[in-house]
Amino acid sequence: MSKTPAKVGRAAAWLPVATVVFGILLLWxxxxxxxxxxxxxxxxxxxxxSPAMMSMVENTMRQERPVLPAPHQVVEEIINTTVKKKxxxxxxxxxxxxxxxxxxxxxxxxxxxxxxxxAIAIVYNRALNKSLMPWIIASQTIPILAIAPMIIxxxxxxxxxxxxxxxxxxxxxxxxxxxVGMVKxxxxxxxxxxxxxxxxxxxxxxxxxxxxxxTSLPYLFTSMKVAVAISLVGAIVAExxxxxxxxxxxxxxxxxxxxxxIQIWSALVVASVLAALLVMIVDLxxxxxxxxxxxxxxxxxxxxxx
Amino acid sequence: MNDSTTREPSVPVASAAGGADVPKAYxxxxxxxxxxxxxxxxxxxxxxxxxxxxxxxxLAIIGLLAFxxxxxxxxxxxxxxxxASTAAAWFLIGELDAxxxxxxxxxxxxxAAWAMAWACVEQLAAINTLSRFYQLLLNxxxxxxxxxxxxxxxxxxxxxxxxxxxxxxxPSLIAERFTESTSILWADFQxxxxxxxxxxxxxxxxxxxxxxxxxxxxxxLQRGLLPIGNLVSALPIVGVAPIMVMWFGFDxxxxxxxxxxxxxxxxxxxxxxxxxxxxxxxHDLMKTYAAxxxxxxxxxxxxEALPFIxxxxxxxSTLAMIGAIVAExxxxxxVGMGFRISTEVGRMNxxxxxxxxxxxxxxxxxxxxxxxxTERMLTFWHPSNRS
Numbered sequence: 001m002s003k004t005p006a007k008v009g010r011a012a013a014w015l016p017v018a019t020v021v022f023g024i025l026l027l028w029x030x031x032x033x034x035x036x037x038x039x040x041x042x043x044x045x046x047x048x049x050s051p052a053m054m055s056m057v058e059n060t061m062r063q064e065r066p067v068l069p070a071p072h073q074v075v076e077e078i079i080n081t082t083v084k085k086k087x088x089x090x091x092x093x094x095x096x097x098x099x100x101x102x103x104x105x106x107x108x109x110x111x112x113x114x115x116x117x118x119a120i121a122i123v124y125n126r127a128l129n130k131s132l133m134p135w136i137i138a139s140q141t142i143p144i145l146a147i148a149p150m151i152i153x154x155x156x157x158x159x160x161x162x163x164x165x166x167x168x169x170x171x172x173x174x175x176x177x178x179x180v181g182m183v184k185x186x187x188x189x190x191x192x193x194x195x196x197x198x199x200x201x202x203x204x205x206x207x208x209x210x211x212x213x214x215t216s217l218p219y220l221f222t223s224m225k226v227a228v229a230i231s232l233v234g235a236i237v238a239e240x241x242x243x244x245x246x247x248x249x250x251x252x253x254x255x256x257x258x259x260x261x262i263q264i265w266s267a268l269v270v271a272s273v274l275a276a277l278l279v280m281i282v283d284l285x286x287x288x289x290x291x292x293x294x295x296x297x298x299x300x301x302x303x304x305x306x
Numbered sequence: 307m308n309d310s311t312t313r314e315p316s317v318p319v320a321s322a323a324g325g326a327d328v329p330k331a332y333x334x335x336x337x338x339x340x341x342x343x344x345x346x347x348x349x350x351x352x353x354x355x356x357x358x359x360x361x362x363x364x365l366a367i368i369g370l371l372a373f374x375x376x377x378x379x380x381x382x383x384x385x386x387x388x389x390a391s392t393a394a395a396w397f398l399i400g401e402l403d404a405x406x407x408x409x410x411x412x413x414x415x416x417x418a419a420w421a422m423a424w425a426c427v428e429q430l431a432a433i434n435t436l437s438r439f440y441q442l443l444l445n446x447x448x449x450x451x452x453x454x455x456x457x458x459x460x461x462x463x464x465x466x467x468x469x470x471x472x473x474x475x476x477p478s479l480i481a482e483r484f485t486e487s488t489s490i491l492w493a494d495f496q497x498x499x500x501x502x503x504x505x506x507x508x509x510x511x512x513x514x515x516x517x518x519x520x521x522x523x524x525x526x527l528q529r530g531l532l533p534i535g536n537l538v539s540a541l542p543i544v545g546v547a548p549i550m551v552m553w554f555g556f557d558x559x560x561x562x563x564x565x566x567x568x569x570x571x572x573x574x575x576x577x578x579x580x581x582x583x584x585x586x587x588x589h590d591l592m593k594t595y596a597a598x599x600x601x602x603x604x605x606x607x608x609x610e611a612l613p614f615i616x617x618x619x620x621x622x623s624t625l626a627m628i629g630a631i632v633a634e635x636x637x638x639x640x641v642g643m644g645f646r647i648s649t650e651v652g653r654m655n656x657x658x659x660x661x662x663x664x665x666x667x668x669x670x671x672x673x674x675x676x677x678x679x680t681e682r683m684l685t686f687w688h689p690s691n692r693s
Contacts, residue, residue: 020534135452140624145628150651150656150659157472233544237632256549256637271541275542
């Protein structure tokens, strides 16, 4: 989506990022103190003591239910609920992340497939292009996540339970970037390339598999990066309305019911790490495919395929 | 099938080829060869299988008529098929209203009417008009027709097959519920859209933009913030909703806060990218004018950044709706679109949920449309808007 203003070396590239991350952590600690201090003060006045300012500030770092937990508290909680718990345990974040991940992956796969098929239909049929494409774009202005509870209840009534309803919401969210990117990608071969295929008297199938599909791959991977991130969001939100008992969304909900802020933050951080990892995997996969196809130099061609 | 690659062998080629007045015989495209005659055949069979005689014969005759007519004028073929299919749909819905139980003849007529509507869309899409006005009209008409037929099929299928209302209410039921409960819908709309979404959107986009302009003079900060901004755009930020509800309470400010966080980073990243979009040549020109930093910012770089900024505004319009509605799942006063949806689902009032979804869809589309229109007005000079 964006390029750094100037080409800089590796070492120079991470320095600004590290600085900003450090700054954010520092701000986080400051806010943790500021936001948690009133609680410490009220505890002190209720106890009738007046502890030194420094000890109160220290205490803000280890409250049970802080307004804003300090970063190290969140990290501690994550370590406690991942490394130190069995994966099968209901309190293990790995267990919850696995459940959310599986439904979002299923939804992502279905969404990508649906997106590719729709894109092919749209590229090859002019009437579909004119009639369906505007609705596909309009479909995303509808806040689909609002419909999530209903989709789940309705599918439940038909007898579909478990992963599939959640995957459906992930699918609905993730098919869109794939359609848009693939329509662009399948239409991206040069006019002269299409003409060349004509002079070879290639059948539509041959033109598709030997020209259009390979040319569209960089676009596909760019869209899939957006789609995989959004499918995780879909799976998490899909867990909210049904009062699901497992999954990262369920952890968020339970945390908000019982005021367990540390639990909310740790679920949030794990979800973010998961999203970052997924995007990275798709990115690496895309680079690998591009390199194998000798398209590495054209990486930037797909940069605008948002 | 490969319309996009081959040019149509229709009128202009024939008239340019020679002096002869006789136009070349029209070559039907593969889709056309099947669709309209097929429609006629299905309609004929439907009349034999107990469907309405008028609809069956009417569709059969008009199908053949249009099949012949389209070699002369696509537009009249499209008009006649469009009119006939809509009339047939009207008739079929009327039959359901009268309480007749649908048999195989009825369903065949539904298929025939739908196929005829599809033929109409095919013909409309194949029209190449030189006038920009008519092309625009067509580009609006075709998706509208498609959407109308989606609704018609929805109505016919849910009522004809007696789909339980809990699963999927028919559009007419939803419309009825919509008109009955406009006051509730309006209150929800006010709470969620006018307060949470609009205020959060303005604050989030505004602050993202301001921060981008502020860090514009520090490449170091830009290089640090850009990767993080890109990363954050991929994260499930809606997850902060429970935290915001804890911090800012149940009413709309907590929802607006979620919207602010969700919209901030896309705006930041896009504005920073947009501010570096101006060409070196243009920068040089500003230099030769001895323009100050602020002059070149306002006269060159901000206008150049507008397409990027509007891109973020569009992405954010959807995100804002999602953020506000999802945040309501974590606790609200007893009003709001997300609240209404989750409680009415619990009560199995699915028609009310759909009415609420209709409001959300309408609001979302209009919001997006308004931004897109503003973009066209402000960036009329951009190559993508000049054909």
